[in-house]
Amino acid sequence: MKKIIPIMALSLALVGCANQDAPKSDVNNKESQVSEKTDDTQVIEVGKAEDNKENSEADGSADTSDKKKQPEESSDDDKKEQAETEEKESADDSKEEKSKEEDQSEDQDSSQEVSKDDLFYNPFGPFSSVNENGELVDQNGNAIADTDVEYYTYVKYTNNVFVKSKKDIYDQVSIVRMNDKNVETLFEFPGVDDFRPLGMIGNRIYGFHDQQSKAEINGTPTLDKEKSAIGYVDLDTGEVHDFKATAEDITGDAVVIDGELQFTKPGDNEDQNAYNFDLYKLDLSKGDDQEAELLEKNFNLQYLFGQKRFENGKPVWKIYRADNDNFYANDQKFPFLWSEEGSQEIIGNNIFYYETQKIDDKLSKPLKVINMSSGETVLDTQIRGMKISGNKLYYLNTENELESVDIEL
Structure with missing residues (x-):
């Protein structure tokens, strides 16, 4: 039986799209930070x-x-x-x-010019850039080795906002903005708390928030989880808010779009069926103490993906589902990757696939981009970093050269 809890650490300097947690977590068009209001x-x-x-x-x-x-x-x-x-x-x-x-x-x-000495998002790795000698380096100018474990999780519906993940169990998690030449810290979580983003709407970044404390087991460092909930970071006030209706270990999935948050909780017969979940909704215009609305009983572990794309200059939001085999959109079905295979994310009108297949070049990562309307494969290559600017996806190839392809946002 396949794993119930895929780990999806996505990211990119992009435009548009949602993260997911157990059993599957996903790691965002220029969709970010422009207020239609x-x-x-x-x-x-x-x-x-x-x-x-x-x-x-x-x-x-x-x-x-x-x-x-x-x-x-x-x-x-x-x-x-x-x-x-x-x-x-x-x-x-x-x-x-x-x-x-x-x-x-x-x-x-x-639409500004992108150059290879800019910073790029490197899936499952540090931010990358190319120095004057043509070498791949991190944000501090240090050569990137295949042993680097620092990585960032992309925040959906943004171009360049990420969550810096823990390198060590006691590290501090932070929210950062990847600018062209530097990295700006927007928020730091207290202590050893953890945060797995679902997406950014307005100046709020939604995600799974774990309040944790340091602990030890037989002298080995570990963490005690004190509280787990879906919440958000308000960048205007610098405060973290948790939704009371989610304040427990949620073993299902979650997605956020403009106006609402959907999430799953274990169903009535979870003891007999580990795949049994119920689907709930929260209204983002209401307070943190609101009761969740039941949308569907016996959700049966289908996965949720949020989309924000632009039609005639206006944002359009949708929620899509996937089962254990396929991702469904626009009367088509696309492959669904489990955590051992990789992960996928919707950005604009595209599905970005990050496969974990082994390749000879350990500094590169496989990337496939499929247009959700046409079904056309827009890109299928190995990259050493990527970012979105205008309607183009820019990426560093295996020779540390800059290339680009048009994408639909």
């Missing part, structure tokens, strides 16, 4: 400013014939009201112009 608010505010202007002009024309009859005080009031209206319009115009400048800046960032 901000854009919607700006559109509404601009519309109101225009409406106010039109109403003001209409009122002015209606009053024209009576202006000579109005007392001086009324004229002053009109001037004051007009001045206030113009001031508001000016502020709205300034806000709109600032928004345009920010959008232009984001567009420039998304």
